[in-house]
Amino acid sequence: MENLNLILPEIFISLSIMFLLILGVYKNDSSKITFNLSLFAILITTIITFNETFSVTKETLFNESVVIDSMSSLMKIITLIGGFLVLVISSTYLKTFKIYNIEYPVLILSSILGMMVMISSNDLIVFYMGLELQSLALYVLATYNRDQLKSSEAGLKYFVLSALSSGLLLYGCSLVYGFSGSTNFDIISNQLNSEEYFLTFGIVFILVGLAFKISAVPFHMWAPDVYEGSPTTVTLFFAIVPKIAALTVFIRFLYVPFLNLIDQWQMIIIFLSIASMVFGAVAAIGQTNIKRLIAYSSIGHIGYTLAGLVTASNDGIQSSIIYISIYVVMNLALFSCLLMLRRKDQYYEDIEDLSGLSKNHPLLSLCLLVILFSLAGIPPLAGFFAKFYVFKAVLEQSMYFLAIVGLLSTVVAAFYYLRIIKIMYFDKEKDKYDTDHSLWLKFSLTVSTILILLYFIFPSQLIEVVSRINII
Amino acid sequence: MNFPILSSLILLPIVGALFLFFTKDKEGNNLTAKYVALFTTVVNFLISIYLWISFDQSTSSFQFVEDRTWIEGFINYKVGVDGISILFIILTTFITPLCIISVNNSVKNRLRDFLIAILIMESFMIGVFCALDLVVFYLFFEAGLIPMFLIIGIWGGSRRVYSAFKFFLYTLLGSVLMLVAIISIYWITGTTDVVQLYEIGIDVKYQNLLWLAFFSSFAVKTPMWPVHTWLPDAHVEAPTAGSVLLAAILLKMAGYGFIRFSLGLFPIASEVFTPLIYTLSVIAIIFTSLIALMQEDMKKLIAYSSVAHMGFVTLGIFTLQQQGIEGSIIQMISHGLVSAALFLTVGVVYDRMHSRLISTYGGLVSVIPKYSILFMLFALASLGLPGTSGFIGEFLILMGAFKDNFLVAVIASIGVILGAAYMLWLYKRVVFGKLINEDLKKILDLNRSEYFILSCLAAPILFFGFYPDPLINTIEVSVTDLINMHNSNIASK
Numbered sequence: 001m002e003n004l005n006l007i008l009p010e011i012f013i014s015l016s017i018m019f020l021l022i023l024g025v026y027k028n029d030s031s032k033i034t035f036n037l038s039l040f041a042i043l044i045t046t047i048i049t050f051n052e053t054f055s056v057t058k059e060t061l062f063n064e065s066v067v068i069d070s071m072s073s074l075m076k077i078i079t080l081i082g083g084f085l086v087l088v089i090s091s092t093y094l095k096t097f098k099i100y101n102i103e104y105p106v107l108i109l110s111s112i113l114g115m116m117v118m119i120s121s122n123d124l125i126v127f128y129m130g131l132e133l134q135s136l137a138l139y140v141l142a143t144y145n146r147d148q149l150k151s152s153e154a155g156l157k158y159f160v161l162s163a164l165s166s167g168l169l170l171y172g173c174s175l176v177y178g179f180s181g182s183t184n185f186d187i188i189s190n191q192l193n194s195e196e197y198f199l200t201f202g203i204v205f206i207l208v209g210l211a212f213k214i215s216a217v218p219f220h221m222w223a224p225d226v227y228e229g230s231p232t233t234v235t236l237f238f239a240i241v242p243k244i245a246a247l248t249v250f251i252r253f254l255y256v257p258f259l260n261l262i263d264q265w266q267m268i269i270i271f272l273s274i275a276s277m278v279f280g281a282v283a284a285i286g287q288t289n290i291k292r293l294i295a296y297s298s299i300g301h302i303g304y305t306l307a308g309l310v311t312a313s314n315d316g317i318q319s320s321i322i323y324i325s326i327y328v329v330m331n332l333a334l335f336s337c338l339l340m341l342r343r344k345d346q347y348y349e350d351i352e353d354l355s356g357l358s359k360n361h362p363l364l365s366l367c368l369l370v371i372l373f374s375l376a377g378i379p380p381l382a383g384f385f386a387k388f389y390v391f392k393a394v395l396e397q398s399m400y401f402l403a404i405v406g407l408l409s410t411v412v413a414a415f416y417y418l419r420i421i422k423i424m425y426f427d428k429e430k431d432k433y434d435t436d437h438s439l440w441l442k443f444s445l446t447v448s449t450i451l452i453l454l455y456f457i458f459p460s461q462l463i464e465v466v467s468r469i470n471i472i
Numbered sequence: 473m474n475f476p477i478l479s480s481l482i483l484l485p486i487v488g489a490l491f492l493f494f495t496k497d498k499e500g501n502n503l504t505a506k507y508v509a510l511f512t513t514v515v516n517f518l519i520s521i522y523l524w525i526s527f528d529q530s531t532s533s534f535q536f537v538e539d540r541t542w543i544e545g546f547i548n549y550k551v552g553v554d555g556i557s558i559l560f561i562i563l564t565t566f567i568t569p570l571c572i573i574s575v576n577n578s579v580k581n582r583l584r585d586f587l588i589a590i591l592i593m594e595s596f597m598i599g600v601f602c603a604l605d606l607v608v609f610y611l612f613f614e615a616g617l618i619p620m621f622l623i624i625g626i627w628g629g630s631r632r633v634y635s636a637f638k639f640f641l642y643t644l645l646g647s648v649l650m651l652v653a654i655i656s657i658y659w660i661t662g663t664t665d666v667v668q669l670y671e672i673g674i675d676v677k678y679q680n681l682l683w684l685a686f687f688s689s690f691a692v693k694t695p696m697w698p699v700h701t702w703l704p705d706a707h708v709e710a711p712t713a714g715s716v717l718l719a720a721i722l723l724k725m726a727g728y729g730f731i732r733f734s735l736g737l738f739p740i741a742s743e744v745f746t747p748l749i750y751t752l753s754v755i756a757i758i759f760t761s762l763i764a765l766m767q768e769d770m771k772k773l774i775a776y777s778s779v780a781h782m783g784f785v786t787l788g789i790f791t792l793q794q795q796g797i798e799g800s801i802i803q804m805i806s807h808g809l810v811s812a813a814l815f816l817t818v819g820v821v822y823d824r825m826h827s828r829l830i831s832t833y834g835g836l837v838s839v840i841p842k843y844s845i846l847f848m849l850f851a852l853a854s855l856g857l858p859g860t861s862g863f864i865g866e867f868l869i870l871m872g873a874f875k876d877n878f879l880v881a882v883i884a885s886i887g888v889i890l891g892a893a894y895m896l897w898l899y900k901r902v903v904f905g906k907l908i909n910e911d912l913k914k915i916l917d918l919n920r921s922e923y924f925i926l927s928c929l930a931a932p933i934l935f936f937g938f939y940p941d942p943l944i945n946t947i948e949v950s951v952t953d954l955i956n957m958h959n960s961n962i963a964s965k
Contacts, residue, residue: 425626426633
């Protein structure tokens, strides 16, 4: 008998989704209660995940098609916390646009479920199932503000391109299956060796599909449009939560089934990493919309995360996970600031709207200052340490070119972060923004900013948690 | 003895800044804010003086060392001082209160934020000078960019945005390579602890590249020709207090870095690259002195003179002679005092006339005589007149240079003459001559606080000019030891 406790979080969250759907259908005006219940559900899922799986080193279920290990439990917890915070700070925004409906939390819950399945997958079919579940929920979320042209456009674009990439991914999976005779990661890992040329095609297709999901250059084209068009809270969700799951899958693919083919994929990942870092830095310079800028900046950050993955060492993987965790916190803080730029039911998202913010809202702009310097990777803020760990791992493998290109592109990237700071601090002020923000929004901004600011005092804790992850 | 005196030096300004941050920002509070900042920095100065008194001059090992685990098994938070770094710490704690007194009229809005930025800056600068771990050093070195960027950008002149960006990006670009080098050192030797690295030494085959990576950072910060162009811009646009901090202390970080890291960690590479440093230094001395001659703007002129003086410093450091290095350190301290004083003197007339152009002035001596006398003292100290601290530094550097390379020393000596030329000419045009500009007749002489600041700076300049022993005694053992270590490294190659 399988130990079903290990997938209790997934079971619980699926039951909650069904229950919430039924509740939403049968009860009138149930948006508020669905929101609260779904928050509650995520909270309980987090606790279950922590209790049941956090101490597990490695267990497999269902003919080894699902794996529970320290990486999966940690990443699930980060995903859940990310999802919780996104949901909790969305309500004011959704109410403003009159889209405060029951579908929103349900869709977020289902995409989280999809991600959790992805994170735990140890089998091509389970992986694909999870991926599609989260993608389908995300397509709908992107168009969530359907009365707005841009939102519909974003959803359609995302759907078409994402379906294409899923197709590529599936094709790659079928090739891999054809050569190895199994869909199970561990068996694939034993069957594969670098002799077979066509197998490289399979890997390339899978990597392309995955690179699309984390928007690494050159498969990033959807990101700016989707980020800009989607409702801001959905953009926040896009920017942080799916990235965690996709990164975990990336790690899993590279280091479980394809571990023996490291020569084949290493160059590909190096290319993706360098291209993302450089392109993300350069392309963001000309942006005027904050959400588009965040899209490009997240492309750049994904480049750094990938740099950690190239190394084929546990240090590298751990540094990537640290990077993505810190990135999640920084983006959460950044979007909290963005959601505070509101004047009478109107949200502002152009960089120019930040002009002179420091005179009217000194605290908000101070937070933004800290966040932006952290994103630029200036010490002693958390963003610096994220980069520091990655480059430490990269240099351990003597990949000097990657490290130098990466660090030089941080200088380019610093330029556009500085530009925002310049607009906030050096330019003339505009009208004041509203200050009656919800408590949760203030909470998430304060906590994440403090985490970024004071990370340097206790850097060891995060490392300690992550150091339990030993994939190789 | 176990009281963490260095950490308290670093933390105290931050505590002051936090205190200011949590007080309400009202117009009437400005004076209180200033007193709080002043109090903090003065206390810090007194602590650093205590540090100097209780400092043991007879040993070259690091003192007041604090060593705490910071990132498990990787980096330790390690700070400590030796004869070289203690002087820079005192320079920092001495200049900062003067800066705070000087922000009378120049900073009109958001005085509280300005003071917070200066206080944070101070703590980072002290951190740079006492860090004994490469990563900790890098952290402080880079973190200083943030407050300085804001100081230039928010309170600067008309082209402040351009200057702030240039300052930030130039320095960051130089520093990222140093970060690569620091991490590489960790992987080569297994530690980033400077003291341990001094003992272990770094394999010769890596030294050249690592040296270049550190050089790229320090050269930008020094600044050396041809990457000095950010400095005139930053100086001209920064508010007076910002210029003072920049010239007096920030530039010294690089000189200090050259001594502590380039010489200490990469002795063989330092030998290899000495011709490069000589060439760049000599170009900096001659070329920027000539540029300084042509300047219309007083602040710009002083900025270029800073580049020239820092050229002397780098020249002295890489003579690898006792006199050269001691001269460089004294030159840095002296330049810290003199350039601070010069920027403040320019600030004084700028506050009254709102012009930095030399042509605005002329004949000041008949209107504001006290000012003219002090200005003369600083101008003479800048050109290295015997009896001022500037002379001791330049003289020792040239002595070291003559021992090592005659040609370079001769060319550098020409720089001394050029230095006298542009300083005296500046003084002549501003202070002497006919009083043509009618507006000048109405301006007042130094007020009490200005008089106080400038006298505070004049006193050590004269004192150390006549009696440099306290400085030399402090650094002597450390420098001797550094050179011995260097020579034994070279010999064992």
